[in-house]
Amino acid sequence: MSVQALNAERQIWVYKQMLRIREFEESVKRSFTEHPGVIRGHTHLADGAEASIVGSLVHFRLGDALLATYRCHGYPLVLGSDPKAMMAEIYGRADGLCKGLGGSMHLTDVAHGFLGTSGIVGAGIPHAAGVAWAAQIRKRGEVVLSFFGDGAAKQGAFHETLNIASLWKLPVVFVMENNGYNVVTLTAQEDANAAAGEPLAIKAKAYAMPGVTVDGGDPLAVHETVGEAIERARAGGGPTLVESKVYRLSAHGNLIAPPGVPLHYPEHEAIAVFGRRDEYEAALRGDPVPRFRGTLVSGGVLSSRKADEIKVEVAAEMSAAVAFALKSPFPRLESALENVYA
Amino acid sequence: MAQLPFIAAIDAGIHQEMRRDTSVLYFGQNLATTENHPFVAAFGHERVRVTPISETAEIGIAIGAAMAGLRPVVELYMAEFMLVAMDQVVNEAPRFRYMSGGQVKVPLVLKAGFGFAAGWAGQHTGSLTAMFMGVPGLKVVVPSTAADAKGLMATAIRDDNPVVFLHHYLLTLEHGEVPDGEHLVPFGxxxxxxxxxxxxxxxxxxxxxRALAAATKLAGEGIQAxxxxxxTVAPLDLETILGSVAKTGRLVLVDQAPRHATVAGIIAGDVAEHGFGSLKAPIIQVTARDATVPYSEPLEAYVIPDEQRIIAAVRGVLENRR
Known part of the structure; x- marks a missing residue:
């Protein structure tokens, strides 16, 4: 199987979606300083994973489904969710995507195929397999994408689900975004394969499914790798484990503190915990967003002027989202008791 | 009406709903391993499947299938096996509708036996009902007759929420009159x-x-219990309980779980708050003694509430002393 290369127009679309994720996440991050107190709890950003997210979602069709983790802002933006409603959700407002009941960790947009997230590491992986069972029964060639991090690969839910998904040949693609850190623990400190210098994709071998590792900073490579896995799943060939290597450019999440302490984004763990400034600076130099812009501009696919125009357009879109969310009212108090039961 | 053992009545409820609705799935460990399995023969492997010993994945897959529009019934055999996957039961299944602002439904049934006080010792005998009843978004069903076992299972499958269906293992072979054809018992x-x-x-x-046996004996003494x-304990029909207490003025709660892990304690709190004016005596709770259920027969019997302890509690509440 080979995945058809993306034409110029689609490549520009990919770049724009990457930029939209980046700009959205920057807006979320700025909210902590520009609008203190507006975002509560714990927020996890997808900056650094844009190429992996968008490259994976190029193949998404109507009827397909996606489930992810608490680091969930990127996917719905690409699938077509309204950033205004997303930001309002993150601000806990009535116009939020989930009516202010879920927040940053639990964005859900069923109308766009985003069925939800679990905030418990690994717990959403079996949910994706269940959705894939439904797709298998319906026989419409629909596939399910399950996104999770490298840390989740040490959870029982991961191993139990990969076994069943392979056994039942479920149409699901497991995309493990390996960002090298489980919160503040290095992958090699908690993963036997990583410690042995093996790719984490090797775990697929235990479950008789293909396991591939891809440069998650290159959207075209991800497009091809995840595309092959999706084609295989659609054709009834069963699941694939894709290890997409990314570098999380922000810390795991914002500062964890009781009310009254201003929240902010601390320095990345590479610097704050391990003193590896060189590693972090190298990651910044490899930032997938400017990297892909460079590829498109130097390849003649996109002019610098057009690239700048896209940036301005996207910045305006996200600042409108912030303005909308700030104006959105808090939900009615009684709404806290709605939607407990169907 | 047919005389059916409790366990066959549950199967009848599942069968009834699987025949009626092709979106109902039934799966679990050691189930459907041959073509002769009655559910496989009737509904095929697409909807009836054997799973590995992977409770987290079994229940998690049920959640996903439910979000995608199906109605899975997971055969878990023993309530304790849900403890292996407690995150999926209490912190996944009942959360998604709420956290999504009502965008998804999670209609599934977790079928598990409990309370097997027949020499199963410490890890297969728990009465865990109260662990689930306070979780917003979950419904919890505890049938005690064969007819209710069928009708409550059918209602559980039709319900749009996750339902924990707990059937008592010592009732498995108890026979009872079960209505033929479609039979539904309302929740709450x-x-x-x-x-x-x-x-x-x-x-x-x-x-x-045990409460009924005690009541029969007490009737011989002229005491009408x-x-x-x-x-169903979630939803809980507090109204019927409060109505009865308004009439009798006295309440004895019987629960197979240890003292501080009971449904009884929850009911006692609600009655004390909402029915205090009716009470002529303090509420008495008859619960298991605070121990892991022991293996040895006389010890097991000592720990779990029996007829004598229920009778003593009723006499106590009538004499207005503790």
Whole structure:
């Protein structure tokens, strides 16, 4: 199987979606300083994973489904969710995507195929397999994408689900975004394969499914790798484990503190915990967003002027989202008791 | 009407709904391993599947299938096996509708036996009902008759929420009249198993039988106990219990779980708050003694509430002393 290369127009679309994720996440991050107190709890950003997210979602069709983790802002933006409603959700407002009941960790947009997230590491992986069972029964060639991090690969839910998904040949693609850190623990400190210098994709071998590792900073490579896995799943060939290597450019999440302490984004763990400034600076130099812009501009696919125009357009879109969310009212108090039961 | 053992009545409920609705799935460990399995023969492997010993994945897959529009029934065999996957039961299944602002539904049934006080020792005998009843978004069903087992299972499958269906293992072979054809028992509607005006006794599962046996003996002494079986503890039909207490003024709660892990304690709190004016005596709770269920027969019997302890509690509440 080979995945058809993306034409110029689609490549520009990919770049724009990457930029939209980046700009959205920057807006979320700025909210902590520009609008203190507006975002509560714990927020996890997808900056650094844009190429992996968008490259994976190029193949998404109507009827397909996606489930992810608490680091969930990127996917719905690409699938077509309204950033205004997303930001309002993150601000806990009535116009939020989930009516202010879920927040940053639990964005859900069923109308766009985003069925939800679990905030418990690994717990959403079996949910994706269940959705894939439904797709298998319906026989419409629909596939399910399950996104999770490298840390989740040490959870029982991961191993139990990969076994069943392979056994039942479920149409699901497991995309493990390996960002090298489980919160503040290095992958090699908690993963036997990583410690042995093996790719984490090797775990697929235990479950008789293909396991591939891809440069998650290159959207075209991800497009091809995840595309092959999706084609295989659609054709009834069963699941694939894709290890997409990314570098999380922000810390795991914002500062964890009781009310009254201003929240902010601390320095990345590479610097704050391990003193590896060189590693972090190298990651910044490899930032997938400017990297892909460079590829498109130097390849003649996109002019610098057009690239700048896209940036301005996207910045305006996200600042409108912030303005909308700030104006959105808090939900009615009684709404806290709605939607407990169907 | 047919005389059916409890366990066959549950199967009849599942069968009824699988025949009626092709979106109902049934799966679990050691199930459907041959073509002769009655559910496989009737509905095929697409909808009836054997799973590995992977409770987290089994229940998690049920959640996903439910979000995608199907109605899975997971055969878990023993309530304790849900403990292996407690995150999926209490922190995944009941959360998604809420956290998504009502965008998804998670209609699934977790079928598990409990309370197997027949020499199964410490890890297969728990009465874990109260662990689930307070979780917003979950419904919890505890049938005590074969007819209710069928009708409550059918209702559980049709319900749009995750339902924990707990059947007491010592009732497995108890026969009872079960309605033929479509049979549904509503949630949140307690059944008065025996009417009486002197004292209200509330019990679930196998404890209903013990409460009824005690009530029969007490009737010989001229004491008329009203025995109420809530049938579902989430939702809980507090109205029927409060109505009975308003009449009798006395309440005995029987629960197979240890003292501080009971449904009884929850009901006692609600009655103390909302029915205090009716009470002529303090509420008495008859619960298991605070120990892991022991293996040895006389010890097991000592730990779990029996007829004598129920009778003593009723006499106590009538004499207005503790």
């Amino acid at each position: 509607k307690a059944e008065i198993r025996r009417a009486g005006g002197d004292v209200t006794v509330v019990a679930t599962g196998w404890m209903v039988n 009203e025995v109420i079986d809530p049938r």
